Amino acid sequence: MAIDRADLAELFRGSNPSSRDHSPTRGCALCKGSRMLCGKDRCPLMIKFYSQARTRQLIDTLDLYGNSPPAVFIGRFGYPNVDVGPLVPPTLGDTSIMDTPEMWMGRTIDDIVDFRFSLVRGKHRIDVTDLQSNGRILNYTRELALAANPIDVEAAFQKKPAGRIVLDDEIQPFGPSARLRSLSIGNPKYDNRIEKAFYDTDLKAVEAVSDLYSRGVFVSKIQKAFSVGAFGLDKNRKFVPTRWSITAVDDIIGKALLERNKMYSTIDEFRMYDWEQLDNRWSVLLLPTTWRYELIEAWYPNTAWNPLGKQIEIFGDYEMYEGRRDYAQIGGCYYAARFAVNELLNRERRQAGAVIFREAHPGYVMPVGVWNVRENVRMALSQVPSRFGTLNEALAHLGKRMDISLSTWMKHSGVLKDLVYQRRIDDFA
Numbered sequence: 001m002a003i004d005r006a007d008l009a010e011l012f013r014g015s016n017p018s019s020r021d022h023s024p025t026r027g028c029a030l031c032k033g034s035r036m037l038c039g040k041d042r043c044p045l046m047i048k049f050y051s052q053a054r055t056r057q058l059i060d061t062l063d064l065y066g067n068s069p070p071a072v073f074i075g076r077f078g079y080p081n082v083d084v085g086p087l088v089p090p091t092l093g094d095t096s097i098m099d100t101p102e103m104w105m106g107r108t109i110d111d112i113v114d115f116r117f118s119l120v121r122g123k124h125r126i127d128v129t130d131l132q133s134n135g136r137i138l139n140y141t142r143e144l145a146l147a148a149n150p151i152d153v154e155a156a157f158q159k160k161p162a163g164r165i166v167l168d169d170e171i172q173p174f175g176p177s178a179r180l181r182s183l184s185i186g187n188p189k190y191d192n193r194i195e196k197a198f199y200d201t202d203l204k205a206v207e208a209v210s211d212l213y214s215r216g217v218f219v220s221k222i223q224k225a226f227s228v229g230a231f232g233l234d235k236n237r238k239f240v241p242t243r244w245s246i247t248a249v250d251d252i253i254g255k256a257l258l259e260r261n262k263m264y265s266t267i268d269e270f271r272m273y274d275w276e277q278l279d280n281r282w283s284v285l286l287l288p289t290t291w292r293y294e295l296i297e298a299w300y301p302n303t304a305w306n307p308l309g310k311q312i313e314i315f316g317d318y319e320m321y322e323g324r325r326d327y328a329q330i331g332g333c334y335y336a337a338r339f340a341v342n343e344l345l346n347r348e349r350r351q352a353g354a355v356i357f358r359e360a361h362p363g364y365v366m367p368v369g370v371w372n373v374r375e376n377v378r379m380a381l382s383q384v385p386s387r388f389g390t391l392n393e394a395l396a397h398l399g400k401r402m403d404i405s406l407s408t409w410m411k412h413s414g415v416l417k418d419l420v421y422q423r424r425i426d427d428f429a
Helices: 006-015 045-057 109-117 136-145 190-200 207-214 219-227 241-259 334-350 373-382 391-401 404-412 415-419
Strands: 063-068 073-074 081-088 120-127 151-157 177-185 270-277 280-287 293-299 314-321 353-360 387-390
Touching: 045 073, 063 081, 073 136, 073 219, 073 241, 081 136, 081 177, 081 207, 109 136, 120 151, 120 280, 136 190, 136 219, 177 373, 190 207, 190 219, 207 219, 207 241, 219 241, 241 334, 270 373, 280 373, 280 391, 293 334, 293 415, 314 415, 334 373, 353 415, 387 404, 391 404, 404 415
Parallel strands: 120 177, 293 353
Antiparallel strands: 063 151, 073 081, 081 120, 151 177, 270 280, 270 387, 280 353, 293 314
C-alpha cells in the first residue's frame, strides 16, 4: 500500500469548513413559502402542504378502505406499551411502491412525500411482550407485515385522521394518524420464505434474518416482519418498534457478511465509487487493508439536520478491525452504510477498509429515512469505480469531486489519520 506520510500529514494543516452567510430568517409565518427567507431553494412546508391538499378529501372520513402496500408501523414511545397498526392509503390497486424503499431510486422528494403522506396510520395500544391477549387488531397487523402483495384493508377510526406528517432520518415518512375502532383485512398471500421462518419457532431471529437475506428477500420486507415479532424462539417473540427493527436488521446482516469477509484476502488497489441523488453527494473509498470502516457526513446550512446553521456541520463514526462496542452516535445510517459495503465485498469475496464521504446539500430539504443511506451507498457501489495505485491519488480525486476541502475531510477522519500516522510492521520491511 503506497502512502506518502509526509505529503498526507500536510493535509491536516488546512483551513476550517466553509460557511454560508444567509440572512437571518424572521420565521415561516413571514415568508409563507414564497420568499425563501430560510435560504432553501424550495419550502419543505409547502411540499407537505401540497401533498396533503391532494389527499385531504380522501382521508376526511371515519372509515377508510384501500390497498395497504402492505405496511405497518410499530411505535416506540411508552415501550413496552406502544401503538401498533396498519398504514393504509385511500386508494386501490398496486400500492407496493409506497412501502418498498428498494424501488425509490430516481424518485424525487415530492414523489416520496406524495405516496408516503397518503398512508394513514391506524393506532392500537398493546403490550409488546403479551402477544396472546391483544386481540384481532394485533393479529391483523402481523398478517399485514407478512403479506407479499398489497391487500384490502378496511379501517374504522375513533376520530378522523389528523396530525402532521412524520419526518425522521431513521424511518420512512408517513401521514396522519387516528386510533382504530376496528380493522379488517382481505386474505393475505404470504411470501413462503418469510412464512417458513415465522412457523419455525426453534429458529433464532439472527439466523432467520440472515437466511432470508441470502434467499433474496428485500431488506425492507425482512425489517417489517422483524418488527411484528415474526422471528425467533417462540418464548422470546415480541413486537419491535419500527425504528429499532430497521437498524437491527441492517446490523445483523452487515455483521454476518463482515465475519465472512474477514476470511478473504484484501483488495490490491484503492477504489473510489461516486454517486449523487436527492442533492446528496457520495464518495466511497475502498482501501487495500484489513477491515476498518468510517462514515463521515457533512450537512450544509439549510438542510434537514442543519436548518438554521451558518456553517457546514461535519460528524462521523468509525470502527477498526475489532468493531465497536457502543452504538454509533450518527445513528442507523452508520449500520445501513456498513451493510452496503460488506454486501459488495461479499460478492467479490474480498476484504477491504472503507471510508464513506457524504455531502448533504441544500436541496435535501427533509429527511426521508435511513433507507436513503443504504440504497444510495448500494447504488454508489454498483458504479464503475475509479482505481488508483496510491492513497494520494485517490484523495486527489476526492478533493476534485467534493466541495469540502480535502484537508477538512482528513481532519474529521479517524481511519485516514490512522493510516497516515500509525506505524505498521510492513513500514519497516
